[in-house]
Amino acid sequence: MFRTALRNVLAHKARLLMTTLAVLLGVAFVSGTLVFTNTISDAYQKSSEKGFSGVDVAITPHSDSDDNTGKPGEAPRLGQRVLDRAAQVPGAASATGTVSGYTALSKKNGDLLGSGFSNLGGNYYPGKDGKDPRYTLTDGRAPKAAGEVALDAKSAGRGHYAVGDTIRVSVDGPVRKEKVVGVFTTDDGNVAAGGSLALFDTPTAQRLFAKPGQFDEIDVKAAAGTSQTALKSAIDKVLPKEAEAETGQKLADDQAEQIKASMSGMQTGMLVFAGIALFVGIFIIANTFTMLVAQRTRELALLRAVGATRRQVTRSVLIEATVVGIIAGVTGLAAGVGIGAGLRSLLNSTGATVPDGPLVVDANTVLLSMAVGIVVTVLAAWLPGRRAAKIPPVAAMNSVHAPPSTRGLVVRNTIGAILAAGGIALVLAGAGMGTDGKGLMGTGAAVLVIGVFVLTPLLSRPLIAAAAPVLRLFGMPGKLARQNAVRNPRRTAATASALMVGLTLITGMTVIAGSVQKGIDKMATDALKSDYVVSMGGFDGQRPLSPDVARTIGKMPEVTAYSPLRQSASRIDGDSEFLTGVDGKSITDLVNVDFAQGSFAGLSGNKAVVDDKMAKSHGWKLGSSIPVTYEDGRRGTLTVQGIYTGNEMIRGIMLDSGTLTPHMSTVTDMQVMVKTKGGPSEEAKDALKKALGENPAIQVQNKQDISDGIAKFFTLMLNMLYGLLGMAVLVAVLGVINTLAMSVFERSQEIGMLRAIGLDRRGIKRMVRLESLVISLFGGVLGLGLGVFFGWAAGEMIANGMPTYELVLPWGRMAVFLLLAALVGVLAALWPARRAAKLNMLAAIKAE
Structure with a gap:
C-alpha cells in the first residue's frame, strides 16, 4: 500500500504540483514571518547588548509617589551630587552622566535628516583621559562649547556633512546653527536603525534637554575584579530615595524582552495572514484529493477486492498527503528564508535601516514549517480518503456509487444554517458591546464564514442561475458553462469559498478604513475652527x-x-x-x-x-x-x-x-x-x-493636512493588508485552476462527444472560461457581501468610541474587487481551456 501511494503521487505530477504550491505558499509565509521577525529581533537585541557593554550599573530617577504624597508627573532628574557619590563608591572605576532629548537635524536641502522617531541628541561626557567610552571619534574632536556639535558617522554620510560644516538643528522649535566639530561611531541601536544622533558638550546638553547640573541617567563602570551585583549593592547604600540602580546585564535583558515583545505583535499579525492563506489552501487540498480519489474509484475498489481494508485505503490517501506535505514543507521553508531576507531588504529600502546581522533560522522555525505543511495537508486529505474507503467495492467497480443523498444535503444545509445564524447573532452582539465585544465579534465572524461555506452548495444554484440571462448571450457554450457550474455544487462551493475568504477580508478592511477616514475628516472639520x-x-x-x-x-x-x-x-x-x-x-x-x-x-x-x-x-x-x-x-x-x-x-x-x-x-x-x-x-x-x-x-x-497625515497611516496599513491578503487570493487562483483542470479530465468523454456533434475548439474554450468566470464571480459576490457585513459590524463597535464615525461603502473599490474576481476566473481558465480544446475527440470518447 505504501508503494502504491508513492506511485500514485508520481502518477499525478501536474495536479499534485498545484496542491503542493498551495501549501508551499502558506508554509513559506509562516517560515518567512518567523525568519524575518527573529532576524530583526536578534539584530536589535545584539545591538542593544553592545549599547550596554560599557555600563555595569545604571542609576535612574525613581518616583516614590505611589502613596499619592509626592509630586505628580515624572520623577526629578539626578543631580551632580548623585554623580559624585557614585564615582566614589568602592569598586567604581568611573561614572558618566548622560542627558538626552529630541534633536532634529536638517539636510543641506532643508529636509529632515534621519527617521522621525529616533532623532536624538545627547552629551559627550569626557572621562579622565578626555574620551567618552560610549563614542569613538573618527574625525575631528569632541564638542567643548555652545555652538558646537558632533554627528554620528551614518548621519554625517547621509547628510553629506564634514568637520567644519554648519548644520541647522532644532531641539524644541527654534532653529539653531551649529558647527560640526567631530564625527563619531556608536553602537546605539537607534542609529543602527536609521536614526540620527547629535552630541553637545554636557552644559549645553543640560541646558537644552534638562536643567544645569541635571542628568537623565548615570552610568557606572566597575573596576577590575568587581562584579555588577557587588557594585550595585555598594551604590544602593549611597543613593537618595529619588534614585534607583540596576545592573547593565539586567537592563540589557529587559530591553531584549521589550524588543521581543514589540516584535511579537508584528509576528502575530503576519502569522494571522499566513493562517488565512493556509485556511484557503485547505479548500484546495480537500478539493484536489476528493477529485483524485474520485478518479481512482475503480483502482481503490480493486484494492479492496484483493484484500485491502478500509483503513489501508484511507492510509494510502494519507500517505500521499504526507508526501505532498513534506515536499511543501521543505520547499516552503526554503522559500520562507528567501522571503525573510527580502522583507529585511525591503525594510532597509524604506529608510528604516535594520542593524546588521545574520538571517536567523532556528529549530522552532524548521519544525513549525514542516509541521504546518504536513498537518494541514493530511487533515485536508483525511475526509476524502475516509469517504473513498466507505464505497462498496462492487459498486465502485461498476461505477454505480451514489452521489450524496438528499438526507445528507438536508443535514449539511441545516448545520450550515445554524452556524450562519449563530455567527450573525454573535457578530451583532459583539457590535453592540463596543471594544469589549472584540472577542465575541471575532468568534462570530469565524462561525459565520464556516456557516456560509457549509451553505455554499445550496447558495450556488440560485446565484449562478441568476447569471443565466447573460450566459445565454454566448449561445450553447454559455448554457453548458452554467450547467457544469451547478453540476457538482460541493466542488463549486469549495472552489468559490477559497476566493470568498480573501475577498471578505479585503472588502471588510476597505470598508472599515474608508469609514474611519471619513470620521477623522469630520472630526477635524467639526472640532477645529483654527486654520x-x-x-x-x-x-x-x-x-x-x-x-x-x-x-x-x-x-x-x-x-x-x-x-x-x-x-x-x-x-x-x-x-x-x-x-x-x-x-x-x-x-x-x-x-x-x-x-x-x-x-x-x-x-x-x-x-x-x-x-x-x-x-x-x-x-x-x-x-x-x-x-x-x-x-x-x-x-x-x-x-x-x-x-x-x-x-x-x-x-x-x-x-x-x-x-x-x-x-x-x-x-x-x-x-x-x-x-x-x-x-x-x-x-x-x-x-x-x-x-x-x-x-x-x-x-x-491645516485641517486637510491633519486628516491626510492620519490617512497616510491607514493607507499604508491597508496596502500592507492588500499585499498580505493577495497571497490568499493567489492560493484561491490555484484552486480554480486545479478544479477546472480536473473537471476537464473528468469530462473528457463529454468534451469529445461535444466536439463530435459540432462544437468547435473555440466553443470548448469559451465553455470552460465561462464556467470559471461564473464560479469566480460567485465567490466574489459572497466575499463582497460578507465583507460589507463585517465592515458594518466593526464600524458599529468603533462608533462607540468615535462619535463622528460614518459608514462609507467604497462602491468603486468593490466594483474593482468584483472585476478582479472576474479576471481571476479568466486567467485561471487559460490552461484548462486550452487543454480541453486540444483533446482528441476519438481518444476522449474512448477514455474511461
Missing part, C-alpha cells in the same frame, strides 16, 4: 514645543488669534490626570466643541471645562469643585464652568494657561492653534513656515 495647527514633527507629533514658537506666531500680522496647548501632570481624586492649558480669551475662536452645560466664555483663574466622559466618571456637574495637586506639588481647587462633548482631538480638563504655567517645572507646548486673516491659504502657510525659520522639525498643518 492651522503648529507642532513638532517626528513619529507621533507630540514632541515638546518651545513657547518661543507661540510668541513668534503671535507677532505675525497675518495671525488674528492663536493659542498654545500645554499639558502638565496633576493628581485628581488619587488618579493621575493631565491638565491642558489654553488661552482663555481666544480658545473660543479656535476650537468647536458642543457644550452640554456652560461654555468657554470667561475661562480664567481657577475655572475649567471638562469633557462629558470625565465628568460622568467623577460625578462632576456645573459648578463642581475639583481638588487638584499640580505638577509642582502645590494644591488648588478648580471650578467646573462647562461640560463639553470630547473627541479624539479635544478632550480632558482645560483651563487658562495663566493658571497652569506657574506650576510647570519646564514650560513647553504640545501645539499651537492659529487663525489667520482670510482663512487658510498657501500664502499664509508659507508665511508661518518662513517666520519659524523654514524649520524641517516643525510641521504647519
